[in-house]
Amino acid sequence: MSKDVLVFIECKDSMPRKASLELLSAGRQIAAKFSSGLSAVLIGSGVKRAADVVNAYSDKTIVVDDEALTDYGWDTTSSVLQDIVKKYGPMIVLGTSSMTGKDLFPRLAVRFEAAMISDAVGFDFEGDGLKIKKPLYGGKVISWIAPGTDAMLMATFRPNSFAVSEPGQKGEIIEEQANIRKNPGIKVISFKKGESKKVDLQEADFIICGGRGMKAAEHFSLLEDIGDIMGGRVGASRTVVDSKWRDYDDQIGKSGKTVSPKLYIGCGISGALHHIMGMDTSKVIVAINKDPNAPIFQYADYGIVDDLFTVLPALKDELKESREES
């Protein structure tokens, strides 16, 4: 049986998300191993433009562009994706473990009796098969999970799990008509657009995160400045969110978001396990804390033991300079 790979692409502002390009890069390796094809599917309204980017990573880019798909709903999106999966018959369907991915994939997995593995961070091959790497217990344990050989695999991966490869030869773009099925039980009353942050916290390459040591909401402008210089985002510990210095959207940790940026800098954060669980898959971790015994230093690659209010302004200047040089 051929093991074709299909990647469900998510867009933001009509362009493919970086996390989706990462999946295509991973999908390419999987397809190469099984000598199979790699397809991408774009479902939404005004997504044709994104197809021209996606195209350079996949053999086939399937586009379902329909105004009725402007706002995501699991009912409409899954009906279209279901039809595409039926028609093209992939054995491996990949998505992002974003809010959308987590909402959509489980329903689809039921329809195909698929092996569903979510919130994964990597893969490898074992013999003739594929195995998926997934953290458990807040990252305390890593598990390797194999899908059954005859089963369709549906897997969602955390953003920043893979590097984006160089674009390759342009593949084919196929437009498909949608047969959209809406669930009659759900009526959307309103949709309030959030403040459009530059990048999503979970997708950001760079995160600077503030804890109780920041002392007050207004001091977060220091972190915002550094976030802007680095093209990244500001995160927060739960204490900070509970004190209403930052929104819950920004919370990193067990009861907030799980992030794995290239570089995470924690400022005035003690490093409670609940927080660590949300960030310890970051590539490089830096901690700035005035207490040399703060637990966060056990998880960090680099540490500065000092008052963050003196370190951060200097760090901002240094980062700015290094950015300007490169």
Place this chain on the structure above:
Amino acid sequence: MNVLVFVKQVADTEARIIISSDQKSLEIENKYVVNFFDEFAVEEAIRVKEALKDVEITVCTFAPARATEALRTTIAMGADKAVRIDSSKFETDDPLIIARILAAYAKREGFDLILCGRQAMDDESANVGAMVAEFLNIPHVSQISRLSMLDPGRAEVENEIEGGKKVSEVALPALFTAQKGLNEPRVPLITGVMKAMKTEITVLDPASFETPFGAIDNGSSNIRVLSYELPAKRPSVRIIEGQTPRDKAKSLVKLLGDEAKVL
């Protein structure tokens, strides 16, 4: 109205987890709690009951006997009935199988409203809720941060989706998964704890009831855990030395560029 809440008992954050020497199994220190997000689900069910009065709350788990304690916690909070579907003959962590079993129970009993947590803290899979809804062919809304009951047989919920907040009106029966912020879970009162000690917990053998949504036996899972391992350990921290904060910041940025190569 009948409200069903799915709860999972999970290892506490502090519990020690030991990987067996053959890497095939885990030994978990006996420190278990009600899953963090499930507490919001239980609390919300109790608030629905307080608002509408004629409501019965059933809490259900698919778990071994140790989870009785978690069920008692939810009774102490204010749930009416607790059911444990015994998992001791099953080895599965497959969300599809767990959802088949939980959905079969829900179908058998019939419920107007089903609540569960956004995700379990142990497997972090966030699958079971939406899967149960799919099996039952009812709508679901993930990660709700507000719920109000409308008459008749409808609910209004708010949830966060990519790009913003959505308010939807949903016809019951429906399933909602609870996000932090939905409410503040109450701490059980002593009277609740006393009641919970006396409440009988129904134990069901999954083999004893019909499973209309597909096979649930040990061979039917499409996933298999090959091995467990510890996460790669980071080398111990390198503390940046320097006379002044500026020196330290300078050295850090240099190391991040030259050594860590992340700038």
